[in-house]
Amino acid sequence: MTESHDQEVAISTEDINELMRVRREKLADIEARGIEPFGRKYDFTHHAAHVIEQFESLEGSTVRLAGRIMAIRGHGKASFAHIMDMSGKVQLYFRKDVLGDTAYEEFGLIDLGDIIGLEGLVFRTNRGEISVKVTSFQILAKALRPLPDKWHGLKDIETRYRQRYLDLIVNPEVRDTFISRSKIIQSIRRYLENQGFLEVETPMLHPIAGGAAARPFITHHNALDMNLYMRIAPELYLKRLIVGGFEKVYELNRCFRNEGISIKHNPEFTTVELYQAYADYQDIMRLSEELCAAVAQELIGTTKITYQGQEIDFKPPWTRMTMTEAVKKYSGVDFNPSTVEEARVIADSLDVKYEKKDGIGKILSNVFEEVAEKHLIQPTFIIGHPTEISPLAKRNKENPEITDRFEFFIYGRELGNGFSELNDPIDQKQRFLAQVEDRNSGDDEAHMMDEDFVTALEYGLPPTGGLGIGIDRLVMLLTDNYSIRDVLLFPHMRPQRD
């Protein structure tokens, strides 16, 4: 290994910068002293933050820590440093008379960013900072590249996303966001488990992409010589499980949609979908608001959050409004056409676009999105979606042109969608056929026919309520992040060139 590293230094010296060259030289120096610059396991006894929290009981005793060196302040025969681990930072104090000449010289080979393990005594400095007086240390990983600026951190957005590890090292708030994300997901799982839901895993590779209106990614299975789709939603599989006798199931995992990338969209994103037998959309609305409120309460201790300077209260019950009521409220227009022509006139008067093939329901949906959606800042359920745009939802008993469906919006964004599931196999087949017709006339986001799903319904799907929530968007709200990229560890990026 020593030889190969020496060789590496010799080969790459010419095309690396001064900062990296110096670190390679220190690496060679470390190896020349018979020390492994990339070490092995290290048994530590404490984390940095705990040394500070438990100072009263730890003062004067020995602790072992491991982490990354984030600051060094040399003072000749003594030096201060800060070490950072998962918990936070604590100051280290290195003294020549404590460590001895050799070890103190070796300390001189440590750079910002190096990962070390150490043993030392807990004490408080004259200035009052709780610190560890190092009695011995070892290098666990030599950093060959310099860290971003200690004061300004890493701001370049592109580098932050492409090299997220750097972002996590130097920007503590980024680390906090992802810790929150993990807590939110745990919280959702705990809530659903307490409600008796069974977590299941259904296929990510689908022979038929169903459960949503979206363009799928296509991939290929070599052995079977067949194309498969990355799933756009787990819905149709989860409902098969309800047919199979599971009464409450959920899946919290990735979906993939081959669509544009934006501040709210990433090609892969996370949803939780759940299905509850013998329930309807009203039950699921209550579950939705209770779930979101419980998650907020658990994460931040209150149902009131601040998002982009706007206070939002998750406390149930949330406002419920039909789609036409919302249109009326925010545009003053009564959307109650009896023909497509009348619907088009209304849309035109509001300057809302539609396509030739769009029926009354789709036009209403367009109008709603245009005039009402952006106003739905506080959590709001919109109900009464047209059957035309809801091919998997059960028709309303009084008005078969609308469904027992809801979507909920927060800060003008759609976060969740749910409905009483369509469990009539004959109606479902007709709805699929209508979708296939749309598909054949060029709508590549329309559903495909899923015969097996219809067959499953023919065996009997109990009345069921279902729900899907966009986890990324929920995390954005609860962590006050403006872009979906800031709640995804590795958001999708084009490969770098040049």
Place this chain on the structure above:
RNA sequence: GAUCCACUAGCUCAGUAGGUAGAGCACCUGACUUUUAAUCAGGGUGUCGAUGGUUCGAAUCCAUCGUGGAUCACCA
């Protein structure tokens, strides 16, 4: 896909009547045994995103391309 904006040292950023580049941190050398954005003295480490063009001369002006961001389009 469209429009606008950005890209300069490892990081954060300056840099227009066009004259081949600068600061802070980091880094290197030296001093310093309780500092904490340590301090003091000295040192600038660069394919100015890429490629063409205009010009005696381009980080700067023009064109094309790349990457990123914002807004739109698209998107259950």
